[in-house]
Amino acid sequence: MMPTAFKPLVHGIFDPATWTVTYVVYQREGGECAIIDSVLDYDSKSGRTSHDTADKVVGFVRDHKLQVKWILETHAHADHLTAAPYLKERLGGQIGIGANITAVQQVFQKVFNLEPEFKTDGSQFDVLLKVGQHMTLDDGVGEIMDVPGHTPACVAYQFGDAVFVGDTLFMPDVGTARCDFPGGSAKSLFASVQKLLSLPHDTRLFMCHDYPPNNRPAAFESNVADQRANNIHVHDGVTEADFVAMRTQRDATLEMPVLILPSVQVNIRAGELPPAEANGTRYLKIPLNTL
Template sequence: MALHIQEFFHKASFTLTYIVVDRVSKECAIIDPALDYDQLASSVDSAFAKQLINYINDNQLTLKYILETHAHADHISSAFYLKQQLGGQICIGSGIKGIQKTFKTVFNLAKDFNTQGVQFDQLLKDGDVLPIGNFEFSVMETPGHTPDSLTYIIEGNAFIGDTLFMPDSGSARCDFPGGDAALLYQSIQKIFALGDDTNLYMCHDYQPGGREIKFLTSVKEQKNQNIHLKGNVNEKDYVATREARDATLANPKLIFPSLQCNIQAGDLPSADAQGLHYFKYPISGVEHLR
């Protein structure tokens, strides 16, 4: 088949990255690439990204796009590094502008930090089309987990970000700024409307019970087996379940470094006068010490 999809699993963050290839034109796209980050050492590394680079070079491919399904809060994107090494356009949903505005305040970023998405090459919206070789991605907005969440669809394959996980893990949390459980339910229905045979590619698999990694399911399987949606759950009941679950969840352990990079296309925070890069961690609960 001319269209090929190759998966890569970043075990440290349970992230699935994909390279989508038109074998005829040799053009490809990378979806949701991760960067290695050791939190205790506060050090970054490109080992996982180099797997992607090696695959592209070994197969003599041309990287056309680096596609983000959303601004991730659980891993740092390697989009900026990959673009430096291979070229390609970094794309994300236009909702990133609102996320940038929110976290500019949260992290007290520099006054000149631009919140119009200029760090990305393309800001995408519902109905946009991205040609790749003899194929094309169609873009569908699927907000709820985050305001900028997108699904990329190509030849009956949908890359759905964190909207849904494998059926035994349910659906995405909606308690981040701009998240909305009702919107997520509506986005899931849009994905279901793609048709039962549509292949759904996961952005994460947390391997509940220690099972083997899984990255591919179908609309039909999600409808019938997803623990949050099976049995034709209505929006009201879904929202109640989702919000109750979200109230029990801790922040992702990498939320602060991840967002500081991912709202600017995977680039690290600017270096100081000595050439050193720092992440900011806001502290809550200070009022109890006063």
């Protein structure tokens, strides 16, 4: 449980191109803040990056005179590139991710046959965060929760009554994340969800993505009571066996995310692009007939 209780202010910036929500979490105007799961705009047709979405974050932080202490990733995303280095350059802060990112780096170093200089020790990030480790925002204290399943390195961040769940949960009418990436596990995801849903019923849960069905507006805040009553995959009464069977069957029908190849290569580097080659250009790899 949290060492101190507080109700942080949360501002979400939704990127419709990747269905991703970036959060700015803070206690007061002019205080310290954390940025969670940022987005670097990427045009897959041209291979060009841009910063329109990240600049919205920069604008919000500056408008509210916030001091960035943390730039956090819930995991190495497979559906969007992180803008963490761009935000750090403009706003400061430390880039943090769960300590198990090293396992993900080891897998994808082999998948992409990355350069020999690429390290799989997580040293690309400023801080590797361990379960139960505390983070402060002014006089409020946050904590890291281990929630593997979608990937083996997924974490959630709890600041007071707000938990940022990454891809562990979606809005109740969307369900839960896939578990068929390397190291993923439907059994582990079920246990992670139960951990989140054992929190007090009024705990606010903030999703990293929303994929709105039935043309409803994008939404990204729920709570434990709503999830337990209404989540289409893990509402109360769903057993582990039920969930694993559903998730395994469903995952077998899903296509790979559109941006998985560029996203993973960049995100395991803490958002830095691959090193330039002899001609001064940076390149991403596309492994053929492997994923």
